[in-house]
Structures are given as C-alpha cells and as structure tokens.
Amino acid sequence: MRILVTGAAGFIGSTVVDRMLADGHQVVGLDDLSSGRLENLAQAASDARFSFERGDITASDLADFVARVRPDVIAHLAAQIDVRISVADPLHDARLNVLGTINVLEAARLAGVSKVIHTSSGGSIYGTPTVLPVGESAAPAPESPYAAGKAAGELYLNVYRATYGLGTTALALGNVYGPRQDPHGEAGVVAIFGTAMLEGRPTKIFGDGSTSRDYVYVGDVADAFARCLPAEAANGRRLNIGTSVETTVRDLHRRVARLVGVPDEPQFAPARPGELQHISLNVDLAGREVGWRPQVGLDTGLGNTVDWIRGRLTAATATADAGGA
Numbered sequence: 001m002r003i004l005v006t007g008a009a010g011f012i013g014s015t016v017v018d019r020m021l022a023d024g025h026q027v028v029g030l031d032d033l034s035s036g037r038l039e040n041l042a043q044a045a046s047d048a049r050f051s052f053e054r055g056d057i058t059a060s061d062l063a064d065f066v067a068r069v070r071p072d073v074i075a076h077l078a079a080q081i082d083v084r085i086s087v088a089d090p091l092h093d094a095r096l097n098v099l100g101t102i103n104v105l106e107a108a109r110l111a112g113v114s115k116v117i118h119t120s121s122g123g124s125i126y127g128t129p130t131v132l133p134v135g136e137s138a139a140p141a142p143e144s145p146y147a148a149g150k151a152a153g154e155l156y157l158n159v160y161r162a163t164y165g166l167g168t169t170a171l172a173l174g175n176v177y178g179p180r181q182d183p184h185g186e187a188g189v190v191a192i193f194g195t196a197m198l199e200g201r202p203t204k205i206f207g208d209g210s211t212s213r214d215y216v217y218v219g220d221v222a223d224a225f226a227r228c229l230p231a232e233a234a235n236g237r238r239l240n241i242g243t244s245v246e247t248t249v250r251d252l253h254r255r256v257a258r259l260v261g262v263p264d265e266p267q268f269a270p271a272r273p274g275e276l277q278h279i280s281l282n283v284d285l286a287g288r289e290v291g292w293r294p295q296v297g298l299d300t301g302l303g304n305t306v307d308w309i310r311g312r313l314t315a316a317t318a319t320a321d322a323g324g325a
Contacts, residue, residue, distance in 0.1 A: 001229060002026045004071035004113075006057055006104060007078030009036025009258040010171075011180035011188075012119075012218055016075055019222035025049070025229075028069050029083045031078065039181050057100040066107040073115045074105050075225050083124065086146035087273055095111040105160045114231045115167030118157050121150040122172030122240045122281045123213060133214070133244040133307075135282040136172070143276065154238060155270070167231040171224055173279050176241030178218030178301060179308035182308040190215070190302065193253055194309045196271035207271035209250030214242035217301035220294045227290040242281030242317045243294045255299065261304045 003020050007013040008029025013036065021044055022028045027053040029041060044050040055065060057078045066074070079097050080086065088094035101118065106118050124136045127141030142148040157168040179187040183195035196203045224241045228234055250266075257264040285290040296304075 001072040002028070002070065003229070004028045004030060004069055004074045006030045006038060006074065006076050007119075008037035009033055009038055009040050009051065010077060011040060011178065011182065013075075013077040014040035014044065014180060015169045015218045015222045016077065016179070016225050017041065017050065019219075019226050020075075021050060023049050023226055025273045026168065027051075028053070028071060030055050030057070030065070034184065035081075037182075037258075038271055040054055058095060058105055059103075062103050063085055063107040063110050066111040066113065068110060071113055073117065073229050074104060074108050074113055074115045076101065077119045078120060080146070080149075083144050083146045083275060084272060086144055086149065086296045090145035093105050093145045094152075095167055097146070098152045101153040102156050105156055105166065109160060113166070114159065115161075115169070115229070115235075117151055117167065117225055117228050118170045119266070120154055120170040120172040120238060121147060122242055123279050124276065125151045125154075126171060126279070128276060129279070132278060133242070133280040133282040134240075134248065136285050156238070161236050167235050169228045169234045169236075171221075171228065171238045172238050172281070173221060174214035174216040174240075174279075176218050176221050177206075178305055180306070181218070183309070187250065189252065190256065191309065192304055194260065194306050195313070197257060197262045198306075198310055198313055203253065203266045204269050205249055205253060205266045206269050206275075207249070209253070209266070210248055210277075211271075211275065212248045212278045212280070213252075214244035214245060215247055215252070215298055215301075217296035218296060220296055223295070224286065224290070224292050226227065227292050234286075237285070237289060239286040239289060239292070240283050241286060242294070243282055243298075244280055244283055246278060246280040247298060255302055256306065257258050259299075259303055264268060282307075283288040
C-alpha cells in the first residue's frame with residue numbers, strides 16, 4: 001500500500017511511519033514541523049520508499065497534494081495535542097483539530113482514497129465516565145475544547161463514510177508515551193519526568209498525584225494503525241487503544257524515579273483546569289475487530305523511554321563538548 005501519514009514528524013507519527021515501512025509499505029510523510037522534528041524521521045529518511053513534504057493540513061492546496069500523492073490510506077495524526085492550549089485558545093484548537101480534519105477528509109474524498117484512520121482521544125472524549133475501564137458504547141462527553149474537537153472529528157468521519165463511502169476508523173488513544181516524545185511540551189508527562197530527573201532538575205506534579213491515566217506504549221499504538229489499514233478493518237468504528245489499567249501520576253513518578261535512580265521527591269502545584277481525574281479504556285473491541293492487544297507493559301515501556309532519553313541527552317552533551325573544543 002501507499003500510506004500518507006499526517007503529523008509524520010511527531011513522536012507517534014514517526015513511529016507509525018517506521019512501522020509502515022517495516023511492513024513493506026510506501027510512505028509519504030506530511031508535517032508542518034511546528035512541533036514535529038525531522039530527527040524523528042532519520043531512520044525513515046534512509047529508506048527509498050519514504051518521502052517527506054512540509055505542509056499544513058489546514059492549507060487550501062491540501063487536496064492538490066493528496067491528489068498528487070494518491071495514497072491508498074491516510075493515517076491522520078497531525079493535531080494540536082495539548083488540553084491546556086485548547087482551554088487557553090479554543091479557536092486555535094478547532095482550526096487544527098476540527099477544520100484540519102475536515103480538510104483531510106475532503107482531500108481524501110476528492111482523491112479517491114479508500115480509507116482514513118483518524119487519531120481520536122480515548123483519554124478525553126468520554127469525559128468523566130461512571131464505569132472504568134470505559135468502552136466505546138459510552139457516549140462522548142467532552143469536558144475541554146480539545147476533547148470536543150476530537151469528538152467532532154469522529155462525527156465528520158461518520159458523515160464522510162455514510163455520505164461518500166469513505167472508509168474510516170477512529171483510534172481513541174490513551175495517554176501515549178515512548179521514545180521521541182517531546183519533553184518540552186505539556187502533554188508528555190513521562191518524557192517531562194524522565195528528562196528532568198536525568199538532568200538533575202526538580203519535577204512537578206499538578207494536584208495531589210491521585211489523578212490516573214491509561215498509559216499506552218507508542219509501539220503498540222503503531223501496531224493498531226497497521227492492523228486498521230485494510231478498508232474493511234473496523235470500518236466505521238471507534239476503537240479504544242489503551243491498556244485497561246489506571247496508573248496514578250504519583251505512581252508514574254515513582255516508577256520513573258526508580259528507573260533513573262534518583263529520589264522520588266516531586267514538588268506539588270495546584271491542579272490545572274480541563275484535566276480529567278481518572279480514565280482507563282476497555283480495549284476488548286479492538287481485540288475482536290482487528291486482533292489488537294497491548295503488548296508492552298508499563299515498566300518495560302518506561303525503561304525503553306528512559307533509555308532513549310538518556311541516550312539523547314548523552315549525544316547532546318557530546319555534541320556540545322565537541323563544539324566547545
């Protein structure tokens with residue numbers, strides 16, 4: 001297949017790119033590089049089956065680009081990913097996550113693409129569920145502009161499937177972590193904790209640390225995208241992609257500190273608006289529909305992530321030392 005990956009230079013997008021190439025597909029990456037990094041695509045860049053173009057999913061010429069590329073499937077990962085940014089600037093969030101998604105769907109329709117796999121947010125669209133882990137039958141109940149935008153994207157997927165016959169699957173991701181995650185944003189708590197600890201800086205927990213999330217490893221997420229490529233795979237469905245396990249932020253901090261080898265001594269700050277207290281995702285439907293189950297346990301995934309952060313910091317130090325020599 002020929003796969004177009006939007007948001008290809010992000011940490012999830014680049015992992016999806018690598019997985020698609022490993023499976024033998026041709027891959028085109030699209031990213032405006034506002035938050036993604038070309039270094040994430042270093043491995044893919046050495047593969048003759050990969051090409052990259054810098055571009056914006058909200059651009060008026062997106063349809064022309066997709067028509068030229070002629071992908072079989074679009075894996076749509078480009079997005080504004082921070083709940084706090086959406087609370088501060090809901091219009092910006094909607095331009096990227098709602099209008100951008102519509103633009104991708106329309107470009108796919110006009111180019112005759114067979115399927116769009118959309119990145120939704122299992123960690124936010126359900127609001128505060130009464131039963132955990134929450135399943136796909138629960139009605140979306142967004143409590144932030146970010147969550148509302150993701151839920152709106154799913155509605156437009158349904159419209160394009162019903163009206164135009166476009167194949168669609170929405171993957172409602174838990175809190176994704178793993179190598180290449182940006183430690184300088186607000187959405188990657190594992191990368192934030194790990195980088196600060198390895199650099200000897202203090203860490204901060206917002207609230208009392210009792211909030212819980214469903215942390216899913218980025219390699220498992222890429223596997224979910226790979227399993228949904230066929231047009232008939234979970235067509236018209238939302239699939240939760242998580243682990244069905246709640247982990248508190250306080251416990252996560254404890255685990256990362258143990259792996260880094262530093263004292264487990266976070267600072268505490270007031271809780272931030274727009275964040276849910278507890279979430280975990282029932283993933284049984286993904287197992288039934290496409291045979292997907294999480295494979296990487298939290299401690300293993302955290303170990304992989306800490307090792308990657310350590311290697312990146314070591315390389316940066318070596319580069320700085322060489323430059324100063």
